[in-house]
Structure formats: structure tokens, C-alpha cells
Amino acid sequence: MVAKPREQNLEFEAAERNLSPGMANQAWGLEDSATDFKETELTLGPPGESRDAGGKSGTKRGFCETLDLNLTGSNAKRNDPGAQSQQEACPTAKHPAAKAKLVGWPPVRALRKNAMRSDGCNYVKVAVDGAPYLRKVDLEMYSSYKHLSEALEDMFSCFTIRNYFNAGKLMDPVDGSEYVLAYEDRDGDWMMVGDIPWQIFARSCKRIRLMKSSETVDIEPITPPK
């Protein structure tokens, strides 16, 4: 039924065609779901600096740098050592944690997502002092502060905030400056994240900012839940 492509490019033949769906799932798996956060101490750095001393790129998407991308080589074998270790490192897509971390899927417009909730807009911008970019998160996707902190960590993969809500503060080991997680509420006031029950926070939060604590003189002190 299918005509042969005009160019018979021998470099592309064979192994790719025999790729089984199962292997495809694993080789190009979803984000790394294994919770192998080696660091327990809190670290912070602007994006672009990785944790590893070797300067390897962040593993946000689970791609291994060891995959062979040699342009002049012949067949890119599916079963090269790089790919195999990839398969081990990236478990199958059925892992529930992996699902939760799949960013921006399915492709539904933000406005459409927000409209499905009768309590209004829940897309909030997240900014990090010193970083040149913003992200948006949909607070409806999370059910707790812990859940949110995991997502933020995935997005700003250069720092760890897992233990934030226990320790209360983040520190950048490079220059010693401290950061706090703050949010702007519907009244326009900047408050510390974590003071109020999650549901109330999710409804009242308009914007989130990781700000240097040197700039937080006007942040309200911890108040009892509203």
C-alpha cells in the first residue's frame, strides 16, 4: 500500500523499523519519575547551574547525555549502551508519579482549563529573583503544598525546595543569600507561602515569587489563617 520513499538513504534503514512499542515507551519515556533526590540539604542557584560538579545538564526531561548523536555514524542502534541505561533510569510510563509530572499535557488552552472551574482563574505566574524567565502553574492541579513544591522543583530544577515547609527558608550555598517563597494574594499583599490551609491559599493566590529575603522587609509576619 505504501510506495517507497524516493531517496534510498541507506543510513536510515533497519533497526528503527523493528522498534517495538514497548521499547519506544521506555526509550523516550516521560520525565524521570524516580524520586532519587540525592541532596537532602537545601541548595539554590540561578537556572543554568547544575548540581553536578561535572557541569552536566539538568535531567529535567530524563534525556541521557550518553545517547549517541553522531552525525557521521551509521545506524543509531536502539540497543546501544546509552539507550539501555536510559531504559533502566526511566521506568515505564504507567508510573503514577510520572503522569503527574507530564508538563502541559493534554494540549488544552489555559483559558479553557480555567473556565471549567467555577471559582475562576487559577493560573499563577511564578518568578524567581535573579532568573530571566517566568513560569505559569495551575494551582488546581495540586492538592497540597508538598505537591506544589515538587512541581516547582521540577520547573526550576536548579534548586531543591523539598524541605522548605519544614525548614522554612532556602539558602543559596554560592553566595549565602536567603530566599523565601512568597505569594501575592487577591488584596495585592505579599505573604509567605505555607501559612494558611492549602485550599484557601489556592483560591487567594494570584502570583508566586521566590524572593531574596533581603527584600522581604514588608512581607507580613506569619498570621493566623484567615
Next chain:
Amino acid sequence: MNKVVSPKSTAKSIVMRNTFPEEVLEHVLSFIDSHSDRNSVSLVCKAWHETDRWCRRRLFIGNCYSVSPAIVIRRFRDIRSLAIKGKPHFADYNWVPEGWGAHAYPWIAALAEAYPALEELRLKRMVVSDEALELIGKKFQNFRVLVLCCCEGFSTDGLAYIAANCRNLRVLDLFECEVDDMGGNWIGHFPDSYTSLESLNVSCINSELRFSALERLLCRCPNMKALRVNCTVPLDKLAILLEKAPRLMDLGTGLFMTELRPEVYKRLAVAFSRCKEIRSLSGLWDVAPSYLPVVYPICPMLTSLNLSYATIRCPDLIKLLTHCQNLQRLWVLDFIEDRGLEVLAASCKDLQELRVFPSEPYNQEPNISLTEQGLVSVAVGCPKLQSVLYFCRQMTNAALFTIARNRPNLTRFRLCLIEPRSADWQTHGPLDDGFGAIVEHCKDLKRLSLSGLISDTVFEYIGTHAKKLEMLSLAFSGGSDLGLHYVLSGCESLRKLEIRDCPFGDRALVLNAAKLETMRSLWMSSCRVSYRACKLLGQKMPRLNVEVIDERGPPESRSDECPVENLYIYRTVAGPRLDSPGFVWTVNENWAMRSPSL
């Protein structure tokens, strides 16, 4: 008669053609509306190019970075209507980082100087600031049409300025924009002397619209044809609006829910029954089913119905749809289920476009019975169906075969299986053959989105058959570079290609580098394109901007073999951007350029 044309006679006829009066040519060209035809006209010869330069009034720019305002202004003397698109399509799903670009202000500032007679501006996926809106209000005396589609960056203050200053405004259409609420009453800024409004679409604004101001506006604008209010306009006030504008052709309601009160119901029913010209109905947020029958009188005349925000369930949907025999376009949530789609197929034989959106996109197993069967019913039952967007959770090759065989007239087919890499649930295999059937049978297919379990085989089918395909969207598909190579080498009409999370890499791109100059743009995120390949492309192809968009910091700080996060390649005559943010590098030759303005 077989006359041999001698060189002498050919030369004579060429001379005669040059003396064709310019005024006549201008007049003839004024009948040519289509942008691509006008573009072709301008390439016939220098004289025609010159004439087109002087008399072209409408211009479409598909990528704001493919050309600069200065180049446009240098070429065209007097543009009255301009349409510009900014960010790539994947920005709709937040896959393009915030702050990437597509700023409208520089364009508007340049246009204000060069084309003070500009009347119409249509912007899509651009960042439009309040300052930009103020400039429109201030500089264009005869401004008539403002359409902002999927734009952001402005607030109700900017809208207030437009309202207060654009005396000749006919159309204000905000389609799915993000508008910051600064309070105030922007609608109230239309002066009392202002009467020219014909179309107002503010459905995307989340903040309250002052109803009294809206009502007064409708009272003094006799030519209102289209009105789409937002969800803050309550149902019991809708009747008032309809009474003020009974000649509406396009209506977008607000909230369609209030407690059931007979006098409210009756007033609404009467108001709707008097609106004999409504052809398009949308809005319908939070529908109270008991109020639905008030719209039945207008249903038989409807050609377009957008229920994609309406929380109506299947039984009420079915009742509604049986009244809409002339429907051509339906947007609806998956509440319609397979049985509702069967009713649609039986009732609406003129249906051309169907979009089914997911009510709970993140729920693994919602209690909704919408499968591939629903789409098959519509494809089989609606002979004029051309355009499909369908979110569902299961699919089979057999269903796709049936759709393809029955609907060879499909031009747009976008299927989104919510679980990535979902296999054919009957065979447990890939959906290659099903999609292959689609491209083989639907010879006029212009737009295609694939999902589910897909291997390289489908791309071979696409490269072989999809000769009219202009836009292709891929996610979690394919097995290797071969897939991308098939597409780039086979799809002759391809203009836009957008890809995420596919194992496509360097080889296919570099081999098909020349193809990229024949396309508007290529977007790839979370694929396997190395920084080295990006540099190679940037070096080989000076008329392409190769943008590496990477939030991990400068690509130079990582190995050349490291895959880039996002890659956006587009053809341009304007050179590298001058407004890139800190996470975008335009790659040229051996280094990555970042804007000096950073």
C-alpha cells in the same frame, strides 16, 4: 493553426504588454483579495511588483519575526488593514516560556508613523501592552477594527483608552486573550456620542462588566451585529440586552444559570423568539437545563454553536441538538458522549466542523462514555464534515479506516488521545495504519495532529500521500530520525511543523535543511537535536533564524552533544531578533547570539 512563433513576434508582444495602462492594472488588481494571489501578482514582473507596492491595502504577516516593520514600510506605501501572528501555536498550551517575545508595540509604533490611515489591526499570539493600545487610540484617526486573538499583556486600562479614543471603532474582538483586571469601568469610557459599534466580543475577560454601561452602549449603537459578553453577565439580565439588540447575528451569552423564576423565563423566551437573525450562539457558561428551552426558537437557524464551556449533560444536549438541523459548526464538551454524537449525525446533515473538548483532561477515568465510536458516527453520517478536533481516550485503526473511507473530503483532522502513546485497544498495536488511511484517502488534508502510539511507519505514509498538508503537530510519536526525514522530504506543501517529545534529532534536520526555508516555521521541544546541529544549521542557512530556547542557561555551558530543550526555526529576511530574552539564543555559525538589549 500551427503557427511557429518567431522571436520577432514574441518581442513585439512583450513591448505591447509594457504599455498596459497602470490605472487599469490597479483596478483589476483591486479585485484580487487573497493574500497568496496578491503575492503571486507581485512576482510577475517589475511593473506589477511596483503597482502592487502602491495599491496593496491589506497585508498578512504569518510570523512577526520573518520581516521587520521597516521592511514592510519601505515596500508598501499605504496599508489600511494588517494582520500579524506572533508566537508559535504551541504557546497556546504554555509550551513556549513566558517572555519569549512577539511584542506588538514596536510594530504599532512604526505603523503609526508610516500608515496614519490604518483602519484594521488583527493580532494573534502577540504581547500587546496598554501602551500599545494607547498608541492605537492616539495615532489612528480612522481606526475601525481591532481583533486580538490569544494575546496577552494588556489590561482593562488599555481597553478603556481604546473605548475613549477610537471614535470610528466598529469591531472590538478579544478572542481568548488574557486581560488583567485593573478595576474601573472600561466599557463606560465609550463616549455618549459614540454610536458606531457593530461587534463586541469580550467573553474572555474575567472581571465584571458594568451592566448599565453595556446596556447604554447597546442602546445608542443601532448597527450591533455581534455581541459576546462574559460570564459575569447574569442570565436574568440577558433579556435586556437582547431587547436592545434584536438584530444580532452572533450572540455570546454570559452565565446561563439563575434560580428558576417564571417571569425571568418568560421574558427570555420572548426576547429570543424576537431575535430572528441569530446564526451563531456561544457562551453558555454553567447552564441550568431548565432554562435551555428559551433558545429553541433560534436553534433551527443556527449555523454555529459553541457549547464548549457549557456544563450540560447528554440528555439535554441531545434535546438541544435535535432542534439545530442547519448546524454547520459545533464545539462541545465530551459530555455529548457517543450517543449524543449519533444524534448529531442523524440531525445535522450540514455539519462541516466538529470539535469535542475534554471536560476533565487530567482525570484518568472520568465517568463519560465518549469513544472512537462517536467520531465514526459523525464521519459516516455527515457528508460535509471537513474539520475535526477530537479529544478522547481510546482509538482503533478500524475506526480511522472507516472515517477515512467515508470522509475523503476532510481538510483538518486533529485527534488527541489523552493518554500519550495509547495503542489501538483492539490490536494493541500502533495507530500507523489508521492514520495512514486518513492521509491516503483525504487528499486535500491541510492540517493533521497525531497522537497515540505512533511509529515511523506512519511518517512514511504521510510523506508519500499528504501532498497538500500544510500543518502537522506531533507529540510522543515516532521511533527515530527516519520519521522526521519522511515528513520533511515528502510533504511538499508543509508550512508549519510542531513537535514535542519525539525522538527526532540531528540527521533528519541537517539533511533537510533546505526544506526549512520553504516553511514558515519548525518548533521542536524535548526532542534530540544537539546544540552542534543547531550551530550547523545556523551556519548553513543564513535566511533562517535558529533559536535555541533553553532555560538551563547558555548552550555554550553544556556539551555540544547535549540536546537543546526547545528549538524554533523560522525563515526570515529580517536577520536575528533584537529583542530576545535571556533564555533565547539565535544561533549563527560558531557562537550563539543574544540580544544586546539584555
